[in-house]
Amino acid sequence: MAAEQLLIDQALLEKLERLTLHWQKSFPGLVGGRNASRFSGPGQEFLDHRHFHHGDDYRAVNWRAFLRLEKLLLKLFQVEPRIPVRILIDSSASMGTGEVPKFHYACKLAAALTYVGLVRLDTVCLQAFSDTLGGSCNCGGGRHRFLPAVHFLNDLQLSGSSNFLQVARQFSSNYPQRGLVVIVSDFLDENDPEKPLQYIADLGHELLLVHIWAPEDREPPWTGELDLVDAESGVHLEIDANQQTRNAYTKAFDDYAKRLQTLAMRTGGRYVGLSANITVEEAIFGPVMRVGGLQ
C-alpha cells in the first residue's frame, strides 16, 4: 500500500497491520466479525445449552446430551457480529489553531485507525463534522481499500464551528445500527458537548473519544495584555494574562478533559487525550493501546 501525502509512511502501516480495533460492548449484528459477542446466533463457537421449546429446529438438538440426560437440549453458538466502525473527524475552525495543526494530526490518526480496521476486514465509515455532519467515506473489504480513505481525508477542509448537539441528532438518525464511534476532536464547543455525547452513547454506541489538543490549548504561553480571538466565533476577549491566570486556565482545561473521560467511562466507552506534539505512532502504540482502543 503506497503511503499517500496523508503522511502515514510504509513502516507505520506495517506496524499497524498487527493491531485490531477493539470494542468492549456486545453488539447484535451480522455474522462475520471478529469480536465475540454474548449474543447467540449462527456461529461456530459453542456458547451454551438451553431447553428445547416448541418450534425450535430439531437439527439443533444435542442428541448426545439427550441420550445422557433424556432431556431435549439445544446448543447455542456465539455470534461474531460484523460491527460498523464510524470515525468522526472534527473539521471545525478550532481544529486549525495552534503551532502544530490539530486537524492534520486528527486526519493522520483517523487514517491510521481506518487502516487497522481495513486490515481486519472491518467496515469503517469516515465522516467529518463541524456544526453538522459532513461528507462521509465508507471503507471496507481489506487494506486495498485504504487509498480512497486517504483521498477522502486529504480533501477535507476546515469550516464552521462545533455543534455537537446538531451532529448527535444527525448521527442518531443516519446510523441506527449500533457500533463503535470514534470521535477525533478537540471537543471545544461553545455549548457543552457532554450531553450530545451522552445521547450517542445512550443509543447503544460505544464511544472512543480521542481528545486532541495543541500544546498552547492546554498551557498558553502568552502573558501580558492580550486580545484573544475565538477561532470559530470570532469573539474577542481582552485580558491581562499573568502566571496566575495561566495556571487557572490550565486547571479549567484539565477539569474539562476529566469530565470527558468520566463521560466516556460512564457510558462504557473510552477516552484518550493526546497532545498534538507527540507523533501519531507514539499515540497509537501508547495512549490508544493503553486505553484498549486497539489491541
Next chain:
Amino acid sequence: MFLLNLSPLEFLAIFGAVSAFVVTLYLLSRSRKRQKVATLRFWAQAQAPVVSKQRRRIQQPLSLLLQLLSIALLLLAIGQLQWGSRDDAARDHVLLLDTSSWMSARSGERTLLEDAKLKAKSYVRALPGSDRVMIVRAEGLPGPATGMEDDRSAIEKAIDDSRPGAAALDLQQAFAFAEQVRRLHARRAGDVVYVGPGRVGEQGLPLQTPIGLRVIPVDAGSVNNIGLTRVGLRRSHQEPEVWDVFVSIRNYGASPRTTPLAVQFGGAPIANKAVVVPAAKTEEFSFRFRTKAAGWIEARLLEKDSIAEDNRAVLEVPALKTAKVAVFTNEPDTLRPALRAHPQIEAAFYPIAEYRPDIPAAVVILDRFSPGQAPKIPSIWIEPPQPAPFRARAKVTDAKIARWRADHELAAGLRSQDIRVPEAQVYSTSQGDVSVAETDGGPIVVARPSTRAVVLGFHPGRSDLKFDLVTPLLLANILRWFEPDVFRVYDLHGGTSGTVTATLDNDAEPGSVQVLGEQQQLPFTMEGRTVRFFAGSPQTVRVISSGREQVHSLSLPDIAVTSWEAPRSAFRGVPGAVERAVSRDLWRYLAVLGALGLLVEWLMYGRARNRLRTQAPAPVEEVSMRQAS
C-alpha cells in the same frame, strides 16, 4: 567631571536618540497582542480580569527605568567620564630605573634591582590610566626601554626585563636625557622619577636636577661589598719571562675588612694573601711570578659579599716569544755580543760555507759574503761583496753618520750624529728602498721592504762601534722590524667598562695608535701620552702602539662609590591616596554598573516575557478498561 570622548551636547543627543528608541521598543513590546485561540471558554473560567478601564501606557515603569539608566551608564563609560577638570588631563612621565652595576648587590633576599622593580611598578600602577610613562634604564649611558607608553602591561614587562649593567650610574646624563624626552615627546609634562639607591660614579653626580623630580629610594643599607677594581700585568724589561702583577682592591663598606686574595696561573696558585682594606679605601698589592708559557691568570677574593661580579678577574698571559736568528759568519765573536744582548733572540752561528737559503730561522745575517741564492727569509747583509742585491757605489772612510731616517722605525731611538765609522760602503737605492742612515757620501744603511732585507755598509762588530749603543739598538730595530710580534711589549690590565684611560710610552707615535674592540675599532681621543676610549659593555680591548700592546680585559663592574642626595624640593616615594586624586578612570565602574543594571532588568522582567514552556502531557489519568462480562 567631564567627558573625555564626547561633549555634553553630543552625549545628550546620543542618549536622547537611544532612549527614544528604547522607549518605543518598550511600548511596542507591551502593546496588546492579538492572538487567535481555539476557545475562550477556559479563559473565562480562569476569571482573567478583563481590562475595561483605561489602559496605562507604561505597565512596568521600573523595567523601563532600569533599561534607560543602564544605557546611560554604558554611554558614560563610552564617553569616558572622568573626575576633575580637563586641565587635569593625562600627563607624560619619565621613569629612570637604576640599572647600574651597584643594583646587582644583594640586600637581604633580593637584589637592589628587584626592589627597584617592585617600587617602579607600584609607581606605575598608582598613575591614572590615561597617563603615559617612558621607562629609561639608567647606568653609564641612559637607554630607553619603551616609548611614551600607556599600555601598562608593556611598561611592566620593560621593567621586568631590566638587568643590572656593568657601568656606574651617570645621573647627570640620565637627567639630561629625561629632560630632553619631556621637551620633545611629552604632551603634558609629568614627573621625572628616579628609582634607585642613588649611588653614582665619579663623573655621574648631577649638576642640577630636573623640575618635577620624584625620587623613589631603594634602601641599600645592608649592602656590604669589597671587590677588585684593577688587575695589571707587565713583563719585566730585564727578565722577559718574569711578570709584575698588581691588584687593586676597594672596600665599599663602612668598616675595615680583611679578605683573602688568591691568584692562580693555569690553575696553580701563585699568590695567597690576606689583605686588609680600610673602609671606603682602595689598596694595591703587587708581586711577581715567572713563566714563559701562555695561560690564564685569575685573581679572586675568597669572600662572599653583596656583589659577586667584582670578586674575580681573569687575564690572558701571552707566551714569551723568541726569534731564531741564523748568523753565517767566519767571525762569530764579532757579532755574538750584540746578539746576546737581547734575551728574545736565539742566535745560531754557522760558517759561511754551510750557507743554505732555506735555513730554519726567522732572520738570517750574512757577514761579508754574498750567496749565489738570496735567502727567502728576512736578511741582514753586512758589508756584502759585490755583486749583491744592494749595489755599492762608493766607499767612504772615517765618515760621520750625518742623518738618520727619524720617521722610520728602523731608526727609532737613533739620533746621534757623532758616530763615525772607519770605513763604510755607500749604496745606491732603488725605488722603495729606505735609507736608514746616511753619511755625506750617501746611505750606508739601506732597507728594502720588498724583499725584507737590510744592508749595513759597515760592520757593527768591528771597530769601536761594538761598544756603541748604536749597534745593539740598530740590530734591535732591524729585528723588531722583521719580527714585531716577538719584540712586542705586552701590558695586561683587568678593569671596568666605561671610560678607560691608557697611558702610552714616551716614544709612541700618535699615528700608530689603534684601539681594537672585540668586534670593531673603537673611537678614542689622545692627549699627550694618554689615550681615552669608552667601552659600554664588558669586553677585551687592545691598544696597540709602536711595538707595545695593552690588553684591557674590562670584565670588572664599575662600582659606584659616591652617594647622591636628592634635593629637598624633590617629591619622594610612590604617590599616595591623598597626594593623587582618586583614579580618574571611571569607565570601568560605569560599564560594570550598566551591565549589572541590564542583567537585573532581564532577571526581573525579561525572563517572564513571552517564554514558551515545554508542554507536559495532560494530567488526565489513563484508566485501564477491562472487558465487560
